Amino acid sequence: MAAEGVPGLRERLGRFIEDEVIPAEPRFFAEQEETGYWQAPVLAELRQSAKRQGLWALGHPAEIGGGGLSFMDFVYLNEIIGRSELGQFAVGSGSMQDCIMLHRYGTEEQKQQWLLPMVRGEIFPSVGLTEPEVAGSDPTLIRSRARFDGDEIVVDAHKWFTSGATNAAFTTIFAETDPDAQSRHRRFSAIIVPTGTPGYRIERVVPTMGHTGGGHCEIRLDGVRVPAGNLLGGRGEGFVIAQRRLGPGRIFHCMRWLGQAQRAFELMVDRANSRYAHGSQLAEKGEIRRYIAESAAQIQAHRLMTLDAARRLDAGADARVEIGLIKFHGAAMLHDVIDRAIQVHGALGVTSDTPLERMYREARYARIYDGPDEVHRMSVARRLLKDPASAPWVEAG
Incomplete structure (x- = not known):
């Protein structure tokens, strides 16, 4: 893995997500309703394939059986993993937050009983x-x-x-x-x-x-x-453990949201370039071009904000403001981009013939889980009012 480097790993992971995981989505979602959250048979097949290709548990520490990638390297991979809702389960990163929690706070006995089998994908x-x-x-x-x-x-x-x-x-x-x-x-x-x-x-x-x-x-x-x-x-120590679990997890969420938003953006562009209505292609209409431009701006802004938050957290700095910002900004970005993509698709966009309707549902959840938008905005504002120098554009030193 060291010789290959992260760019090569991103390329291989991208092929796996595009060629194997995304095509398996319809079967997975049908099976999931019957078998439960972790147990869809197609997911077991994808896990085995990921392990064969050296794509399993890449962000988990090497000493517990993972790929040993650094935090920042894994942050970049999450952008690709997030292109599919089941990507994180197919490559063993769905248990990442729990593994971080047990690795940091668990006893040796707890690690042997729960952590190591969890990293291997044997238990959930x-x-x-x-x-x-x-x-x-x-x-x-x-x-x-x-x-x-x-x-x-x-x-x-x-x-x-x-x-x-x-x-x-x-x-x-x-x-x-x-x-x-x-x-x-x-x-x-x-x-x-x-x-x-x-x-x-x-x-x-x-x-x-x-x-x-x-x-x-x-x-x-x-x-x-x-x-x-x-x-x-x-x-x-329950409160401390929960916060230590949620901090990195929110960054992982935000990078996966980028993958979802980018996929929705690509679907929107393809539809605009292929659909004819009212005398011209949709791509030629000013309102549709506004959708494209605004979506691109939101995606790029969120990407840079998230990478900056990850950089600060990885350096051991206080990143609470940055993480709060990307949580509510990213949830809004995800919703807006998918919503525009649905609008460009028209009636097709709300059917299960495209992944957009399911992506839209998941985007709505994003504004609630791991802290609702209102709480993150309140927390960020309180910190900035107390200490304006804690704003992300004010560098320490």
Whole structure:
């Protein structure tokens, strides 16, 4: 891989996504509705192909069985992976956030039991953070409770949007363990709960936007007992662990959104150049040209913003403002570009004959998950009002 370099790797990965993953999408989405989030048979075939071609788990550290690419190198690859919704699952990067979390905070025993098989694609993770009764954007409101009872932890929790729980080997549950802690951010802990543990049950797969293939599960844990050794990180570190998990993940999301937006842009251009209406090709009409130009500007602006945020995070700088900016800016960019592409396609754009209608649904989710746009805007504005020098164009030093 070192001899090949990242440009060569990007080229090979691009061929894999275009030639194997994208053509498999219709079969995958049909199978996913029946088999669940991780278990579509075609996905197993794609994983095997990715492994044969040396494209598996490229961003995972080498010491846990991954490709060992640097953070920035993997950021660039995510742009290609994101061209297909199933790209990250086909190349083993769908578990990236959970692997980062376990690699950084897990004990040696936890890594052997959960992390290494997860990197190999033998088991799959899920995370229980969001709850239906309280605002998911404010983790200090979590109602789930866990208490230590001798050498066990007893967990009572009600979660939803625990994606992939139907096929997952475990769920990392975030619950209150220290209600009297002085800081409200130190009241919560992360606990690894195997999904087969007595008292763990899946209430339903929550239908979203007319389908259940995303595997967004509502789960309950009633008096679930796990060994005290299943505590992930230190007691009261749940909030810190969640933030360390989400920071790099938001950059990965934003780069994958670029891949989706670029694909939608290409479909829009092809349609404009091939469709005749009202006396000329669509490409000759001023309004359509405005769509093309504005989409190109948004894509490029978001790309540069995201790479800058990744650069700062990789250098160990405080990148909270940059990450907040790209999260809400990128979600809007993704929505706008796909929306224009649908408009150029007309009625065809809202059918399943093109990938655009599914991409549009996913773009709408982007404005909610990993923090809604409003919270990121509020957080960015608060930081900038307090310290204008924290703006991304003000370089330290």
